[in-house]
Amino acid sequence: MYYINIGVVIVLVAYQLYLNFSEPEVSSLHAGQIEQIQTRLEGRNAFEFSVVGNVNNSVSIFQDQIIPVINASDAEFTVSAGNAVSGGAAENYRSVYNIFSYLNHPWLLTYGRNEDGELGRLRFYEQYGPHFYSFSAANAHFMFLDSTDNTAYNWQLDWLEHELSTSEAEHFFVFIGSPVHAPVHNTPIFQKDSYFQNEPVSEAMRSLFESYQVDIVFSSQLSVYYDQTIDGVRYITTGGGGGLIIDDENSFHHFLKVRVEADEVMAEVRHLDVLETSWYRTIESLWSSVYTFFYVSFGRFLIIVSLLVLIGLKLRETLFEDKDFYTQFTVDDTPWRAQPKRVLFFTNNFFPFISGVTISIERLLRGLTARGHEVKVVAPRYDQADSPREDTLRVRTLVAFGSHREFRLANLLQPGIRKLFHQFKPDIVHLHHPFWLGSIGLMLARQHRVPSVYTYHTRLEMYAHYVPLPGRIFRNVISHELIRRFCNRCDGVIVPTFSTEEYLRLIGVKSPLCVQPTGIDFDRFNRRDEARIADLKTRYEIAETDRVLVSVSRLGKEKNVAFLVDAMHQLQQQTEKSVRLLLVGDGDERPVLEEKIETLGLQASVTLVGAVSPDVIPDYYQMADVFVFASKSETQGMVILEAMAAGLPVVAVRSSGTDDVIEEGQTGFKTFDRIDHWVERVRYLIENDDVRSEFSERAVTFASHNDTDAFAENINRFYSELLARRAKESG
Secondary structure, eight states: OHHHHHHHHHHHHHHHHHHHHHSOOOOSHHHHHHHHHHHHHTTOSOEEEEEEOOOTTOIIIIIIIIHHHHHTSOOSOEEEOSOOSSSSSHHHHHHHHHHHTTSSSOEEEOOOHHHHTTTHHHHHHHHTOOSSEEEEETTEEEEEEOOSSSSOHHHHHHHHHHHHHHOOOSEEEEEESSOOSOOOTTOOGGGGGGSOSOHHHHHHHHHHHHHTTOSEEEEOSSSSEEEEEETTEEEEEEOOSSSOOOSSTTOOOEEEEEEEOSSOEEEEEEEOTTOOSHHHHHHHHHHHHHHHHHHHOHHHHHHHHHHHHHHHHHHHHHHHSOOOTTGGGTOOOHHHHSSOOEEEEEOSOOTTSOSHHHHHHHHHHHHHHHTTOEEEEEEEOOSSOOOOOTTEEEEOEEEEESTTSOEEEEOTTOHHHHHHHHHHOOSEEEESOSSTHHHHHHHHHHHTTOOEEEEOOBOGGGGGGGSSSOHHHIIIIIHHHHHHHHHHHSSEEEESSHHHHHHHHHTTOOSOEEEOOOOBOHHHHHOOOHHHHHHHHHHTTOOTTOEEEEEEOOOOGGGTHHHHHHHHHHHHTTOSSOEEEEEEBOOTTHHHHHHHHHHTTOTTTEEEEEOOOTTTHHHHHHHOSEEEEOOSOBSSOHHHHHHHHTTOOEEEEOOTTTTTTOOBTTTEEEEOSOHHHHHHHHHHHHHOHHHHHHHHHHHHHHHHTTBHHHHHHHHHHHHHHHHHHHHHHTO
16 A cells, blocks of 8 residues: 555656646637638538537546547537636646647637636636637627626627627527526526526527527536527537536436538537446546546645655554554663652642542652652642641632632742742652643643653543533533643553543543552551441431441532432332431532432431541441442542442442442442432342441452552652653653
8 A cells, every 4th residue: 555655646746747847838729719710611601510518627538538529520610618627727727728639620618607716717818818709600600608797798798789780690609608598497406506697687698699590509507418499599508528417317428519501500419329327427427527636736636645645654654663562561660660759749639628639649649758759749729727838839829619619720820830840850740630730730841851740530521510611512522632632742641440541542642551540548448446436326316227328529510419319219218228328528519419308308318428537537438338429520439449448338320430440249339320220239238238248348358459558659660661761762
């Protein structure tokens, strides 16, 4: 394919050079052609000529098939009734001259729509002559009209009447590009506007034709052959000279043979014998159009050659350039693994705001620091009184929004950001958001040639309701494009699960990826404090016979918490067990959930706990029997791992963030977003203590493999790999 492509490019270039250097320039051609016609017909009362229409620069049909038949006939000259060119560009006019030059007698062109386009009116006038003209030869008078409205119609009507009234010829022939008669019933639907568009003028023309007994009015424009007589005047539309034809009984490649005698005019259509079936005619005409496309237009030629060159380059890259798809095995990052690193975080959220992202950042910070690395954080400043941290640069907030002002746009121009970057001299810039502070962090990293890492924490498309843009546009286009572009500008990307890795590859991310779930403090969540658990049960009036379900998440629309409330209402109707649901977290959906709980009468069984300190979260897990989760916006199930470390089996709505964390039928269940499925699984666990106990043991084992120490070490290895890559690239 590569060598064929190169061969095609060479042939096209050579052929175009041949065309441009071999075709002569022409000027006022009609004057010389008319003189030849008059010389040929001098003193004669009988002669023959041919008429063609819609040639459209056709080489394969008109030049190769129609012209040989015309040359073998008795025709003294040939007339194009319009659309001899496929467009008015210079290359089309050069080509039509070359094509018609294969005729062995004089030829003339009618000025039609195609001749007019792309500044064709100027080229026609310069190369052939006026847009409307006439001449007399033998016993006939030939008149050519302009149907494109370039010449005032009242002027043409006066001129036409003068020509007809003063001529002493016995026969009159008129050539006009667009038909001036009423549309016929079987006109192709896509050519309804191909008729002459000014009805008063066409009516005046028909009146003159009738008054002065014009023999035949020839036109083209339609891709068909029509022959009809109206008020004694014969109107012939000929549209089969080589351009595109249609699958219709009136559409075929042809030309007209016109015989003029002293007192009679005979016109007959000549089919091309080679074109016998409609499907063959259609294929042949399509091939003619394709052939003309390459043959005629220099601009299109350049486009085709450019595309072929691009294809050739891509083929060359595919075939001949070696690619290493396993670079992780060829990069020696050993020297960087034990080396202490300076890491600079950029995040749009951080403590005291509590979320999965901020907890993940804090755990990585503590894990890296414990391993001897130095970490600094650039984060927004919050309104709450918070003790300053030496490892954090607080950037002044410009705008805060959300029910608790949790989403913040910080001042990107604050001088302290660049000052910290220059003073700290980071080895790695770690970005936790693909916009705002994340964008300024990426810019500084690229300016100073420092490797940048981005952690894909959040499925942005699930947060469309927070963005002041049309939801569908943000969800289906902008969010994915933002992530793709940002990831590909980073040196590496960290994803928490294999399903999120697959998503990034699907949207076109090509940067190196590291699959690493956020670590958890396993010992802290696995430790059980009976006294504190008893206090919580007393506070929420939980009896020993109650089965407790707990869910931990921010109360946002994207977290799908309303699903749990609706499911709880159905669960109570299907089990005899006393079930309590504790929803830990706060957010702008709280009023909606409160109203739903009241409407369903669940005040005694569903409790909105609100926001609690991270220090006491383990007690809520330890107090429960099953962890439930309905969010579909997660990139990882960090709270699920925490709950599993506390020995809780999990029932969650299946999504990209939970699919890799839960072992189906072993540590919990993943259900579709259907309440009946979810209720069935929860009911199975709360009614079967032995099964729940087995799930609990396996959940603890699974969670133990995701400790913070392993998390920090794996991230450090990825840092080392990126530093080794950068060193290898720079030599």
